[in-house]
Amino acid sequence: MKKLMTPPPPVRSLRPDRPAPSEVAPPVPRGATLQQVADAAGVHRSTASRALNPETAGMISPDVVARVAGTAQSLGYRRDMLAASLRTSRTRLVGMLLPDLGNPVFAPILAGVEAALAEHRYAVLVAHAPNDANALELLESLVARRAEGVILATAHAHDPVLVRCIELGLPTVLINRADPDRRLPAVTPDDREGMRLVVQHLVGLGHRCIGHLAGPQDASTGLLRAEGFQSAMKEAGLALGPVGVADAYTREAGQAATERLLDTRQGLTAIAAANDLLALGAMRTLSARGLSCPGDVSVTGHNDMPLVDMVQPPLTTIRILHDRIGREGARLLLARIASPDAPPVQIRTPPELIVRASTATSPGVRALALAKGE
Amino acid sequence: MKKLMTPPPPVRSLRPDRPAPSEVAPPVPRGATLQQVADAAGVHRSTASRALNPETAGMISPDVVARVAGTAQSLGYRRDMLAASLRTSRTRLVGMLLPDLGNPVFAPILAGVEAALAEHRYAVLVAHAPNDANALELLESLVARRAEGVILATAHAHDPVLVRCIELGLPTVLINRADPDRRLPAVTPDDREGMRLVVQHLVGLGHRCIGHLAGPQDASTGLLRAEGFQSAMKEAGLALGPVGVADAYTREAGQAATERLLDTRQGLTAIAAANDLLALGAMRTLSARGLSCPGDVSVTGHNDMPLVDMVQPPLTTIRILHDRIGREGARLLLARIASPDAPPVQIRTPPELIVRASTATSPGVRALALAKGE
DNA sequence: GTGAAAGCGCTAACAT
DNA sequence: ATGTTAGCGCTTTCAC
Numbered sequence: 001m002k003k004l005m006t007p008p009p010p011v012r013s014l015r016p017d018r019p020a021p022s023e024v025a026p027p028v029p030r031g032a033t034l035q036q037v038a039d040a041a042g043v044h045r046s047t048a049s050r051a052l053n054p055e056t057a058g059m060i061s062p063d064v065v066a067r068v069a070g071t072a073q074s075l076g077y078r079r080d081m082l083a084a085s086l087r088t089s090r091t092r093l094v095g096m097l098l099p100d101l102g103n104p105v106f107a108p109i110l111a112g113v114e115a116a117l118a119e120h121r122y123a124v125l126v127a128h129a130p131n132d133a134n135a136l137e138l139l140e141s142l143v144a145r146r147a148e149g150v151i152l153a154t155a156h157a158h159d160p161v162l163v164r165c166i167e168l169g170l171p172t173v174l175i176n177r178a179d180p181d182r183r184l185p186a187v188t189p190d191d192r193e194g195m196r197l198v199v200q201h202l203v204g205l206g207h208r209c210i211g212h213l214a215g216p217q218d219a220s221t222g223l224l225r226a227e228g229f230q231s232a233m234k235e236a237g238l239a240l241g242p243v244g245v246a247d248a249y250t251r252e253a254g255q256a257a258t259e260r261l262l263d264t265r266q267g268l269t270a271i272a273a274a275n276d277l278l279a280l281g282a283m284r285t286l287s288a289r290g291l292s293c294p295g296d297v298s299v300t301g302h303n304d305m306p307l308v309d310m311v312q313p314p315l316t317t318i319r320i321l322h323d324r325i326g327r328e329g330a331r332l333l334l335a336r337i338a339s340p341d342a343p344p345v346q347i348r349t350p351p352e353l354i355v356r357a358s359t360a361t362s363p364g365v366r367a368l369a370l371a372k373g374e
Numbered sequence: 375m376k377k378l379m380t381p382p383p384p385v386r387s388l389r390p391d392r393p394a395p396s397e398v399a400p401p402v403p404r405g406a407t408l409q410q411v412a413d414a415a416g417v418h419r420s421t422a423s424r425a426l427n428p429e430t431a432g433m434i435s436p437d438v439v440a441r442v443a444g445t446a447q448s449l450g451y452r453r454d455m456l457a458a459s460l461r462t463s464r465t466r467l468v469g470m471l472l473p474d475l476g477n478p479v480f481a482p483i484l485a486g487v488e489a490a491l492a493e494h495r496y497a498v499l500v501a502h503a504p505n506d507a508n509a510l511e512l513l514e515s516l517v518a519r520r521a522e523g524v525i526l527a528t529a530h531a532h533d534p535v536l537v538r539c540i541e542l543g544l545p546t547v548l549i550n551r552a553d554p555d556r557r558l559p560a561v562t563p564d565d566r567e568g569m570r571l572v573v574q575h576l577v578g579l580g581h582r583c584i585g586h587l588a589g590p591q592d593a594s595t596g597l598l599r600a601e602g603f604q605s606a607m608k609e610a611g612l613a614l615g616p617v618g619v620a621d622a623y624t625r626e627a628g629q630a631a632t633e634r635l636l637d638t639r640q641g642l643t644a645i646a647a648a649n650d651l652l653a654l655g656a657m658r659t660l661s662a663r664g665l666s667c668p669g670d671v672s673v674t675g676h677n678d679m680p681l682v683d684m685v686q687p688p689l690t691t692i693r694i695l696h697d698r699i700g701r702e703g704a705r706l707l708l709a710r711i712a713s714p715d716a717p718p719v720q721i722r723t724p725p726e727l728i729v730r731a732s733t734a735t736s737p738g739v740r741a742l743a744l745a746k747g748e
Numbered sequence: 749g750t751g752a753a754a755g756c757g758c759t760a761a762c763a764t
Numbered sequence: 765a766t767g768t769t770a771g772c773g774c775t776t777t778c779a780c
Binding site for chain 4: 417418419420421424432435438457459460461462463736
């Protein structure tokens with residue numbers, strides 16, 4: 001049928017040493033191929049393959065292994081992962097979808113992911129989807145490149161990307177933000193606990209009328225921090241605090257939301273923001289209104305981003321271990337790639353309260369102390 | 375064992391909806407293959423290939439194109455870039471080697487690179503080599519994955535990575551830092567011009583005794599900014615300024631180098647730092663010595679990193695268009711991939727002086743003005 | 749322990 | 765305009 005063999009064409013013409021510079025195709029620099037190594041070492045390419053793979057080198061006699069390794073070395077051979085991946089269906093590649101590289105939390109997360117994956121010889125394909133623009137398209141391209149899994153730092157409520165990942169059966173880990181339905185493993189800061197630490201701190205300073213400057217409520221950070229704030233207030237025996245919702249994690253949105261918050265409730269002595277940038281926005285609004293921080297109003301942030309210790313006043317905030325979140329996320333993803341049907345784990349990293357100068361004893365307590373003649 | 379299943383399993387010839395969890399091999403989720411699409415559409419796979427590729431769809435009759443596209447759609451077919459790449463030797467993949475994701479300049483650079491590459495359907499493989507640890511190894515892994523080129527943000531003097539790239543004939547672009555020998559194309563901020571703007575600004579404020587807080591001299595930024603500083607001083611008719619060299623771009627190193635700088639030369643009224651973090655370190659040292667900024671000593675930075683407008687006093691600095699550096703770098707790399715033998719271009723992005731409150735009229739000028747009874 | 753042969757999924761001559 | 769054929773470079777049964 002198809003296999004009517006012609007005269008024996010067993011000879012494989014070796015590729016020319018210097019491939020003639022083709023007109024239009026870019027002359028990609030290529031090293032030696034396995035076939036060439038095998039030929040030079042006088043063995044079959046399958047033998048060479050086995051000899052060079054630590055997993056299978058045991059099948060081959062030590063002297064052959066040595067010889068092949070030697071010729072490979074001298075020919076500058078590098079295993080072509082592309083071809084190997086096609087054959088084995090293992091690419092050792094994962095994709096990472098980032099919502100906003102402008103936000104300084106993502107760089108250390110990426111660093112953590114990269115470091116943890118590199119330890120397992122995996123590589124990271126970075127895709128950036130500012131304000132979710134064509135995130136789905138980017139996801140598809142990661143799949144087309146046979147990423148073995150993806151890390152999503154972008155998840156928000158009813159995220160189509162997340163749905164698509166599930167639909168594809170693609171190993172996926174959420175990072176920084178979680179899926180409210182817990183369908184996928186996630187690594188997030190312990191947002192509720194962070195807000196609890198903040199509220200406790202403020203209450204300890206004598207504050208009773210505390211407002212929350214909330215982040216966008218379609219992201220888990222915004223939602224959970226708002227919840228954490230209210231439950232900590234309740235726990236402290238205080239009434240639910242007033243809330244101003246910012247529509248983005250920016251200083252400008254923080255300023256605007258603080259305006260609303262201050263208008264909503266008179267006599268606020270402290271503002272717990274869902275994020276450092278929001279807190280900095282709050283400080284601006286306060287000073288614009290002639291209020292001092294922390295004299296009149298204490299302010300707290302969340303994230304401990306670089307330089308918030310140098311602003312005036314230095315910001316009391318919650319430190320998040322972003323690097324560690326990245327590492328854990330990578331670890332989880334590798335676990336999920338290995339066993340995709342294991343139940344999705346939720347990891348929360350512990351927050352740490354960093355007390356600086358933007359929080360102080362509440363004006364009431366100070367007045368009282370003063371009255372006591374201290 | 376636990377899984378002694380009862381009746382004979384019904385035969386499922388098609389791949390099971392839920393792939394049975396295999397013992398060790400990860401069940402990678404795969405879509406339809408081109409062959410399957412071709413079969414379903416009743417054409418040969420090469421025809422299907424041509425029909426689905428916009429470049430070659432012209433060769434195929436419109437109705438066949440439509441039919442193939444339809445079946446592809448309904449089967450959820452996605453071209454496997456891995457296989458295509460193996461065949462065509464074009465991966466549309468580039469690697470990016472980053473020295474320090476902790477430094478906030480690199481996130482926007484990465485964003486720029488990613489955005490520019492995505493426009494050409496290229497993807498970015500990110501490798502992180504903090505303090506150059508195994509940078510060479512990372513480079514090799516990028517090559518093994520057949521990256522068509524690399525963007526190095528890591529280059530320093532006599533960089534082995536750079537040498538290896540040249541040796542491999544791998545299309546390479548340097549970013550943020552340049553190769554002193556100009557063997558490779560590079561996109562950098564115009565460091566000399568930036569320092570010139572700074573010095574002019576300070577001289578305009580009446581400063582005459584200006585010191586330079588230099589960065590590491592094995593990176594082009596450190597070197598060029600120091601050179602730019604001195605040549606601008608000369609241009610302004612001033613003597614060479616004293617220099618304190620920091621051994622890293624950190625606040626701590628900036629503090630230490632400022633100590634040395636202040637000890638070297640009495641009567642300094644301004645410090646031009648090579649970088650914002652160094653400038654912040656300088657401010658610390660000044661305040662530790664009871665000197666006020668800008669009252670006694672003016673300070674300038676370089677980069678305009680996030681939040682330096684919020685520190686006290688807000689930092690006068692040079693704004694670098696990091697995002698644009700990334701974009702230009704990507705553009706250059708694509709050009710180099712297309713024609714590797716073109717002469718290496720050097721692009722410098724224009725700096726912009728951002729005047730804030732860390733610089734003020736020199737004490738001498740102020741005293742004079744005062745004496746004049748103003 | 750090693751070689752032979754098949755094939756991962758795709759594209760690109762070379763035929764018609 | 766479409767089908768045939770031959771690989772890209774590698775791994776992996778299956779034989780011996």
